[in-house]
Amino acid sequence: MFCKSIIFWAITGGGVTLAATAVTPQSSECLIIDEIECSLSNKVVEVARQTLDLRTVKPDTNVTETIRFVDNLGRKLLDVEVDDARIPILNEKIVGVIDALKERRSYKYMLWAEGTLERVSERFRRGDCNELQCIQLYLALGEINISLISENMLNREIMSLMAEIYDSLGADKKVLVRRKALSQQADALSRVSAINPRRTLDEF
Amino acid sequence: MSFRGLWSVVIALFAVQLATGQNSPQSTLNVGGVVFSRPLVLRSDFVASDVLRRFMVRSKFSSPERMARYIGTHPGVGMNWFGLDYVKDCMRYVKGELLVAPSPKLKGGRILEVAEGFDRFGGSRFPNGSVIMTKKVHFWEREFEINYRQAMQKWVSKEVAHNPEYYRGRYSNEYIEKCVSSVKNGGYVRTNPIDVNGVMCEFHHCVGTKKIEVLSYKDHRMRDTISSKGHGSGSKFAGGGDMTWQQKPNIGKVWSASAARWVSAAGIDLVLSSAALIAAETRDKNDYIVNAGSVAAAYLSATITESVMVNAFSLSAGTTPAWFGSFFVGIGGVASWLASGVYFVVRSAVMYGWSEYQREQARRVENACRLSEQRMRQLVFAEAIQDNSDKLMCLIRR
Numbered sequence: 001m002f003c004k005s006i007i008f009w010a011i012t013g014g015g016v017t018l019a020a021t022a023v024t025p026q027s028s029e030c031l032i033i034d035e036i037e038c039s040l041s042n043k044v045v046e047v048a049r050q051t052l053d054l055r056t057v058k059p060d061t062n063v064t065e066t067i068r069f070v071d072n073l074g075r076k077l078l079d080v081e082v083d084d085a086r087i088p089i090l091n092e093k094i095v096g097v098i099d100a101l102k103e104r105r106s107y108k109y110m111l112w113a114e115g116t117l118e119r120v121s122e123r124f125r126r127g128d129c130n131e132l133q134c135i136q137l138y139l140a141l142g143e144i145n146i147s148l149i150s151e152n153m154l155n156r157e158i159m160s161l162m163a164e165i166y167d168s169l170g171a172d173k174k175v176l177v178r179r180k181a182l183s184q185q186a187d188a189l190s191r192v193s194a195i196n197p198r199r200t201l202d203e204f
Numbered sequence: 205m206s207f208r209g210l211w212s213v214v215i216a217l218f219a220v221q222l223a224t225g226q227n228s229p230q231s232t233l234n235v236g237g238v239v240f241s242r243p244l245v246l247r248s249d250f251v252a253s254d255v256l257r258r259f260m261v262r263s264k265f266s267s268p269e270r271m272a273r274y275i276g277t278h279p280g281v282g283m284n285w286f287g288l289d290y291v292k293d294c295m296r297y298v299k300g301e302l303l304v305a306p307s308p309k310l311k312g313g314r315i316l317e318v319a320e321g322f323d324r325f326g327g328s329r330f331p332n333g334s335v336i337m338t339k340k341v342h343f344w345e346r347e348f349e350i351n352y353r354q355a356m357q358k359w360v361s362k363e364v365a366h367n368p369e370y371y372r373g374r375y376s377n378e379y380i381e382k383c384v385s386s387v388k389n390g391g392y393v394r395t396n397p398i399d400v401n402g403v404m405c406e407f408h409h410c411v412g413t414k415k416i417e418v419l420s421y422k423d424h425r426m427r428d429t430i431s432s433k434g435h436g437s438g439s440k441f442a443g444g445g446d447m448t449w450q451q452k453p454n455i456g457k458v459w460s461a462s463a464a465r466w467v468s469a470a471g472i473d474l475v476l477s478s479a480a481l482i483a484a485e486t487r488d489k490n491d492y493i494v495n496a497g498s499v500a501a502a503y504l505s506a507t508i509t510e511s512v513m514v515n516a517f518s519l520s521a522g523t524t525p526a527w528f529g530s531f532f533v534g535i536g537g538v539a540s541w542l543a544s545g546v547y548f549v550v551r552s553a554v555m556y557g558w559s560e561y562q563r564e565q566a567r568r569v570e571n572a573c574r575l576s577e578q579r580m581r582q583l584v585f586a587e588a589i590q591d592n593s594d595k596l597m598c599l600i601r602r
Contacts (some may be wrong), residue, residue, distance in 0.1 A: 038602070048592075048594075049593070097599050100592060101596070103592055104589065107585060107588050107589050110587075111585050114582060114585060118578065157577070
């Protein structure tokens with residue numbers, strides 16, 4: 001009698017269990033979509049909650065990595081072959097998030113440029129810089145790629161401060177600065193890693 | 205200094221030179237309330253060079269005083285025709301150190317003899333008969349001293365010869381007789397007067413540079429004794445009476461002449477610089493005020509400098525109001541040069557200070573604008589980043 005009960009349990013309850021835990025292809029695709037959605041949310045929330053402060057912002061590739069991460073999520077989503085209504089929405093969301101993150105990266109770049117400008121300006125206008133320090137300040141400003149800055153006032157400030165620092169240098173130091181700036185420019189063009197490379201958006 | 209500024213300074217100097225170079229000599233000279241003037245009559249044996257003749261005619265000198273006044277105020281001009289000692293005399297005459305207009309001496313030392321009486325004793329005579337004697341200072345040339353002494357001897361000889369009875373009892377009879385006979389023969393006694401006691405009289409002269417004094421002997425008959433009053437070697441003219449010492453540094457005259465020159469210079473400078481400001485379309489009234497203030501400060505400094513210099517070193521006086529002026533006339537007094545330098549230094553310093561002040565103000569405003577712009581940019585960035593964060597959150601929650 002006990003054996004009969006066991007067999008019955010095995011047939012009824014156990015069968016049910018087996019049916020519930022079995023992984024069908026459709027359900028696994030759904031899981032992936034969930035996972036993508038969850039990862040996207042977590043990452044975006046993490047980035048959105050990150051404070052961007054003028055004094056602490058630096059080229060740390062954080063946003064760029066996030067963009068890459070979201071982009072990868074988008075690629076993963078493309079690989080999902082199940083016909084799910086959430087996919088287009090999620091796709092659209094990913095595209096929107098990437099755009100927003102790129103925008104954020106651009107702001108972060110400008111914020112960094114603003115911080116650099118403030119730091120250099122403060123140091124230079126204190127008036128106790130020797131020529132070598134002035135060169136360092138000039139090169140620090142030279143790291144900013146003004147073509148990536150859409151804020152005109154900031155652009156003008158950076159350029160005028162650079163001109164001011166350049167004018168304060170002696171003739172021999174001007175030559176040095178020009179050579180360094182030239183190599184900086186050449187490095188930027190050739191994409192070869194340089195001592196003082198011009199910062200790109202990918203670094204933010 | 206900008207080119208425009210430099211050019212206006214040059215024009216100003218030129219104008220100053222023109223304005224101040226036209227000081228016409230006065231026809232009369234007022235000394236101690238006595239006004240005197242005398243026509244200049246050249247002797248027939250005087251042969252002046254053509255240049256000098258033209259100069260004389262052009263200048264319309266009618267008296268040695270006018271001529272001395274002109275040369276004294278234009279030493280550079282005088283140096284072209286006359287000897288240095290004459291020019292110096294004229295300068296001293298203008299300053300009041302010399303009350304007698306000197307006889308014009310050409311460069312070679314030849315004296316231009318003038319009207320009768322003028323060269324009687326190398327000095328001059330007031331219309332009322334008062335005799336003016338000139339003082340001597342220790343740096344005076346030996347030649348002058350000799351001339352002076354000879355002139356005095358000549359004059360006293362003539363005076364005594366014409367009035368022998370008057371001087372009897374004052375000078376020795378022997379001296380009086382000598383005078384009469386010498387003058388009759390067309391000469392004079394070549395010694396100083398000898399009084400009744402047989403003592404030779406000394407013509408008075410002062411020695412010293414610090415105290416500028418002028419002797420004035422009121423009585424043309426020399427009745428009075430010149431008392432030394434502790435100055436110099438003293439005088440022992442025969443007879444009693446007293447000698448009047450008149451301290452006539454004529455500082456007022458020097459100051460007024462100096463002030464007049466600098467007033468005209470500063471006035472022209474003010475007019476031209478104001479015109480330049482107007483031409484530059486300067487609208488800030490402070491620019492005009494500071495410009496006028498700098499001219500006033502420069503004027504005061506220059507006048508005071510020149511006066512102090514002239515008081516301290518009388519021969520340093522010149523007539524050129526500016527160093528640029530000396531380029532035209534060839535000579536200028538050290539005091540004038542120094543005063544001109546002070547004028548332009550003060551003027552430039554004030555204007556430089558003003559422009560620096562304006563620049564500093566502009567720098568402050570610019571800095572304030574820069575900080576405002578910076579704060580505004582930072583606010584804009586903060587807002588944009590916040591919007592971006594909201595946008596991301598919104599995308600996720602959608």
